[in-house]
Amino acid sequence: MASQPHDLWVQLPPHKLRSLARAWLDEDSPGPDAAAVAVGPAPRRAQLLCKSGGVLAGAPFVDAIFGECGCRVSWRLREGALLPPGRTLVAEAEGPGAALLLAERAALNCLGRCSGVATAARRAVSLARAAGWAGTVAGTRKTTPGFRLAEKYALAVGGADPHRYDLGGLLMIKDNHLAAAGAPPGAGGGGGAGAARVLAPPGGGVVGAGLAQRGFWRRLAVECGSLGAALGAAGAGADIVLLDNFSPEELREVAAEVKVKFPGVTVEASGGVTLETLPHILGPHVDVVSMGCLTHAAPALDFSMAVLPPE
Structure with missing residues (x-):
């Protein structure tokens, strides 16, 4: 396989790639395929083609899918390559004819989703850099069930930070954590005094409980819906203050005040950020913008497979 940008593919555990490939193949073909009889086991070659512009991603997963079927893929373009609009040859696969057709749909689905x-x-990273912002564009856990590893990998191929991989990847206290801990409604997003009583360490507090679980590698993030909550969380010791669902104007003001009083705190902005709204929320006091739309709303690119005539 062609070298990957920054060798991202090396980070993918081979056993996990095989496991995912088997699961996707089992979903598409859990039993006998009578049409395979018409094709047989004779060796064949096929072209993998992209019919829309974008960024190529998903090669390690496609390799694993075809590999499980006893086929081999030769890539014509590198992972992360820009795909022009129109018909583009990205790879060739070879193996038993019936096996190529067995792998086809799972491989194309994976290529289309990862590339999308x-x-x-x-696009998001390019918009941020064009605006002169040097912070981090990140994804979220809003991924397709059973497809998280592939989508997190694709975020990295596109230049974004994948963000935490799973629930335990970051010690994050969100509004529902506050509610489940018995906080009064609106405590996380309410005024300074109410937020401080819930968040601050005197008597423990929710952030205090979080701090007790923080380790040498695990940072504490707190979702905040108001200036009071943000200052309360930062003052209580949070490493990351997540400003959620603020208007662009409010976001810049709150981020600036948090940074003035707590310059070492990481300020993350999130909540309904799209490619259209992204340039409006960037600012010198925002360190990270996390965008669920990069996974849950990304349109898949259009790929197809063409089996070549016998030579």
Whole structure:
């Protein structure tokens, strides 16, 4: 396989790639395929083609899918390559004819989904850099069930930060954590005094409980819906203050005040950010913008497979 940008593919555990490939193949073909009899086991070659512009991503997963079927893929373009509009040859696969057709749909679905996410990530990062912002564009856990590893990988291919991989990847206290801990309604997003009583360490507090679980590698993030909550969380010791669902104007004001009083705190902005609204929320006091739309709303690129005539 062609070298990957920054060798991202090396980070993917081979056993996990095989496991995912088997699961996707089992979903598409859990039993006998009578049409395979018409094709047989004779060796064949096929072209993998992209019919829309974007960023190519998903090669390690496609390799694993075809590999499980006893086929081999030769890539014509590198992972992360820009795909022009129109018909583009990205790879060739070879193996038993019936096996190529067995792998076809799972491989194309994976290529289309990964490339769509990588394309959205590349666009978001390009918008941020064009605006002169040097912070981090990140994804979220809003991924397709059973497809998280592929989508997180695709975010990285597109130049975005994948963000935490799973629930335990970051010690994050969100509004529902506050509610489940018995906080009064609106405590996380309410005024300074109410937020401080819930968040601050005197007597423990929700952030205090979080701090007790923080380790040498695990940072504490707190979702905040108001200036009071943000200052309360930062003052209580949070490493990351997540400003959620603020208007662009409010976001810039709150981020600036948090940074003035707590310059070492990481300020993350999130909540309904799209490619259209992204340039409006960037600012010198925002360190990270996390965007669920990079995965849950990214349109898949259009790929197809063409089996070549016998030589």
